[in-house]
Amino acid sequence: MSVLDRINGYAGELTAIRRDIHANPEIGFEETRTAALVAQELEKYGIEVHQGIGKTGVVGIVTGKRPGNRRVGLRADMDALPMEETADVPWKSKTPGKFHGCGHDGHTTMLLGAARYLAETRDFSGSVALIFQPAEEGLGGARAMIADGLFERFPCDEVYGIHNFPGSPFGQISMRTGPAMAGSDFFDIRITGKGAHGAMPENSCDPIMIGAALAQSIQTIVSRNAPPLQGAVVSITKFNSGTAYNIIPETCHLAGTIRIFDDKVRKLVEKRMRELCAGFATGYGAKIDVEIRDIFSVLRNAEEQTNAMAETAAELFGASKVVTDADPKMGSEDFADMSMAAPGAYVWIGMGPGAAVHNGAYQFNDDVLPLGASLLARVAEKRLAG
Numbered sequence: 001m002s003v004l005d006r007i008n009g010y011a012g013e014l015t016a017i018r019r020d021i022h023a024n025p026e027i028g029f030e031e032t033r034t035a036a037l038v039a040q041e042l043e044k045y046g047i048e049v050h051q052g053i054g055k056t057g058v059v060g061i062v063t064g065k066r067p068g069n070r071r072v073g074l075r076a077d078m079d080a081l082p083m084e085e086t087a088d089v090p091w092k093s094k095t096p097g098k099f100h101g102c103g104h105d106g107h108t109t110m111l112l113g114a115a116r117y118l119a120e121t122r123d124f125s126g127s128v129a130l131i132f133q134p135a136e137e138g139l140g141g142a143r144a145m146i147a148d149g150l151f152e153r154f155p156c157d158e159v160y161g162i163h164n165f166p167g168s169p170f171g172q173i174s175m176r177t178g179p180a181m182a183g184s185d186f187f188d189i190r191i192t193g194k195g196a197h198g199a200m201p202e203n204s205c206d207p208i209m210i211g212a213a214l215a216q217s218i219q220t221i222v223s224r225n226a227p228p229l230q231g232a233v234v235s236i237t238k239f240n241s242g243t244a245y246n247i248i249p250e251t252c253h254l255a256g257t258i259r260i261f262d263d264k265v266r267k268l269v270e271k272r273m274r275e276l277c278a279g280f281a282t283g284y285g286a287k288i289d290v291e292i293r294d295i296f297s298v299l300r301n302a303e304e305q306t307n308a309m310a311e312t313a314a315e316l317f318g319a320s321k322v323v324t325d326a327d328p329k330m331g332s333e334d335f336a337d338m339s340m341a342a343p344g345a346y347v348w349i350g351m352g353p354g355a356a357v358h359n360g361a362y363q364f365n366d367d368v369l370p371l372g373a374s375l376l377a378r379v380a381e382k383r384l385a386g
Contacts, residue, residue, distance in 0.1 A: 004374040015366045018109035019091035025080030025098040028135030031056045045119040054145030060130035062118045068125025072380045073156035076111035077104045077136035086360035102357045103164040106364040113373025125386035129154045142334035159344035161335045168350030173313040174326035175347040177306045181299035182259040184332035192287040195250035207252035221272045233259040296332035302343035309345045312379040
């Protein structure tokens with residue numbers, strides 16, 4: 001019986017798990033219920049379980065029935081997003097303001113499906129580390145697990161992960177070698193001017209006007225400073241100021257994200273942003289504080305591991321379902337930090353038509369659960385064939 005056939009045999013159980021996680025979402029570093037569910041399932045499969053790694057992370061260790069010292073890591077993220085779900089489904093989020101809008105409930109379930117198969121068959125040498133990570137959505141869950149000794153306690157020779165891809169043909173496995181997803185910084189710019197009556201602007205140092213002008217100028221960093229052939233994005237996603245119609249406020253807060261593929265460009269963008277803020281502060285007589293935080297590293301797929309994923313996907317689903325030259329994505333993913341600790345590959349699995357991730361109408365396609373679980377299980381099996 002093939003890996004896919006075997007996992008298809010309990011696809012209904014995987015769907016039930018995924019929908020239970022979906023209905024009970026937990027955001028970063030709060031995944032206590034999800035982590036407990038994961039640990040319970042792993043223990044049910046007879047897998048050695050370690051909890052509380054990086055606060056709410058879980059690691060399961062499956063040992064093959066043949067001797068060997070190599071270990072493959074398989075990773076899934078568990079956290080939800082702080083947003084409302086708009087789709088009306090029976091398993092809709094029960095928690096206002098929290099929603100699995102990026103499919104991490106599906107990623108967790110796919111890894112549980114792979115874990116069950118590997119525990120039942122153990123047809124490999126060495127061991128597999130099943131890494132269930134908290135707080136992927138910009139809170140540094142991968143870094144927290146690594147800082148908590150993840151790879152010292154459970155050394156991995158290589159690591160693999162999967163992300164769902166709505167809009168991509170159903171079951172298509174896409175990947176690329178080298179830089180695959182952008183690194184990301186988050187920034188906060190706080191302007192302190194002088195408040196005044198809305199009818200007497202001459203008495204103010206208007207932070208809203210400074211912020212508006214600064215927001216426009218920041219966009220010139222990409223268009224006029226960054227090399228045109230090296231991708232960069234600077235997006236201002238928050239602009240908050242004021243409390244009343246007739247008061248010019250004293251402060252204004254701008255925030256957003258920087259996305260890059262090259263560390264030199266990353267430093268250039270940061271330098272120019274700080275220079276622009278300093279210049280505006282001097283020009284307008286205001287105080288401008290800038291905080292720029294490194295949130296995600298550039299995700300770089302190793303050639304050998306990416307080829308292993310491509311070969312495994314072709315074996316399972318056919319060569320026509322495999323794309324090895326997918327475009328890099330400006331989205332970020334903290335699997336990047338794990339693949340810096342051990343060579344790895346991160347691939348995308350097509351879910352067919354549907355709303356994009358981070359959209360209130362997004363829904364995970366449960367039909368991909370056995371596909372993703374099979375891919376993870378089989379790549380580990382092949383890489384530990386002895």
